[in-house]
Amino acid sequence: xxxxxxxxxxxxxxxxxxxxxxxxxxxxxxxxxxxxxxxxxxxxxxxxxxxxxxxxxxxxxxxxxxxxxxxxxxxxxxxxxxxxxxxxxxxxxxxxxxxxxxxxxxxxxxxxxxxxxxxxxxxxxxxxxxxxxxxxxxxxxxxxxxxxxxxxxxxxxxxxxxxxxxxxxxxxxxxxxxxxxxxxxxxxxxxxxxxxxxxxxxxxxxxxxx
Numbered sequence: 001x002x003x004x005x006x007x008x009x010x011x012x013x014x015x016x017x018x019x020x021x022x023x024x025x026x027x028x029x030x031x032x033x034x035x036x037x038x039x040x041x042x043x044x045x046x047x048x049x050x051x052x053x054x055x056x057x058x059x060x061x062x063x064x065x066x067x068x069x070x071x072x073x074x075x076x077x078x079x080x081x082x083x084x085x086x087x088x089x090x091x092x093x094x095x096x097x098x099x100x101x102x103x104x105x106x107x108x109x110x111x112x113x114x115x116x117x118x119x120x121x122x123x124x125x126x127x128x129x130x131x132x133x134x135x136x137x138x139x140x141x142x143x144x145x146x147x148x149x150x151x152x153x154x155x156x157x158x159x160x161x162x163x164x165x166x167x168x169x170x171x172x173x174x175x176x177x178x179x180x181x182x183x184x185x186x187x188x189x190x191x192x193x194x195x196x197x198x199x200x201x202x203x204x205x206x207x208x209x210x
Contacts, residue, residue: 024164025166038054041054097156110200130151
């Protein structure tokens, strides 16, 4: 994998009003607000709250707020049905977690080709290929496309925070587990994981990185 791909820094698009938490690697994570309590920082998003050491945050940048256009008149309640389009669900999940939509979709494309009925030989389920135990930890039904995608995006966000925005480490942990990444202090020497990380980053770059 080229140095360019390893040093890739992702910048979350300004999809929501709020601010950016800037990690030591330069990765900017969109949040609604933050609170500092001693040595702990709480990051608030629409999806919930994440606590992390204050030393893991390099700083915060205020987002210039642009008023959204007037909301269209909603259709009657009876006509509103949950969307089953994985791309829409992926974009919505990315917005909620403050991640670049193209990154979340790139993970999904490599994991399952956006198939909600995908099941791997190891038992990983759905669009984001969640193992049952992982889905349980995230309080999600892996067979429900919306819950599967939301949980996968949350997991990816937590891994990016854990590894200070290091995309390669986060993707490696998504594929092989945090234990393997911590044991090898980076991407483990597994051909499957190396190929996986390369495919996700190449897919993301082809999508324009947005």
